[in-house]
Amino acid sequence: MKDFAGTPGTLTALGLRISQCIFAAGSITAMATASTFFNFTAFCYLIASMGLQVIWSFGLALLDAYALIQKKVLHNSILVSLFVVGDWVTATLSLAAASASAGITVLLFDDVKHCSYLSECEKYQFSIALAFLSWITIAISSLIMLWLLAAG
Numbered sequence: 001m002k003d004f005a006g007t008p009g010t011l012t013a014l015g016l017r018i019s020q021c022i023f024a025a026g027s028i029t030a031m032a033t034a035s036t037f038f039n040f041t042a043f044c045y046l047i048a049s050m051g052l053q054v055i056w057s058f059g060l061a062l063l064d065a066y067a068l069i070q071k072k073v074l075h076n077s078i079l080v081s082l083f084v085v086g087d088w089v090t091a092t093l094s095l096a097a098a099s100a101s102a103g104i105t106v107l108l109f110d111d112v113k114h115c116s117y118l119s120e121c122e123k124y125q126f127s128i129a130l131a132f133l134s135w136i137t138i139a140i141s142s143l144i145m146l147w148l149l150a151a152g
Helices: 011-032 041-070 077-111 118-151
Strands: none
Touching (some): 011 041, 041 077
């Protein structure tokens, strides 16, 4: 398999995984500090999706760190196939959750003018922005993994 930036066991892959984890954890934190997030199913789905993202990204970040310390290459085709499937599943869930939450935010807080507390709205918007940033980094990782698998 080819060796390029973002492949498992490289510093770029570790950076992507850590940024995914940080953005997802920030999204959870921002949403969980809002007192009424549980009233909206999309926001609960966002927290669940970002929780899965944190677990997946943190696990792969640990694997990347271990590979860097041991100076091992993680280019086993079965392992890369697992990374591809996991990245695509988490990327799809993250995009769906962020999009649904953004739709609810626009509908309730801009169109219906339902937001009576400005700080709550800002927490929702910040959480959704972090969720989209997490999705961007997982999308980059998933495309790199797919490219690595296709390059054989």
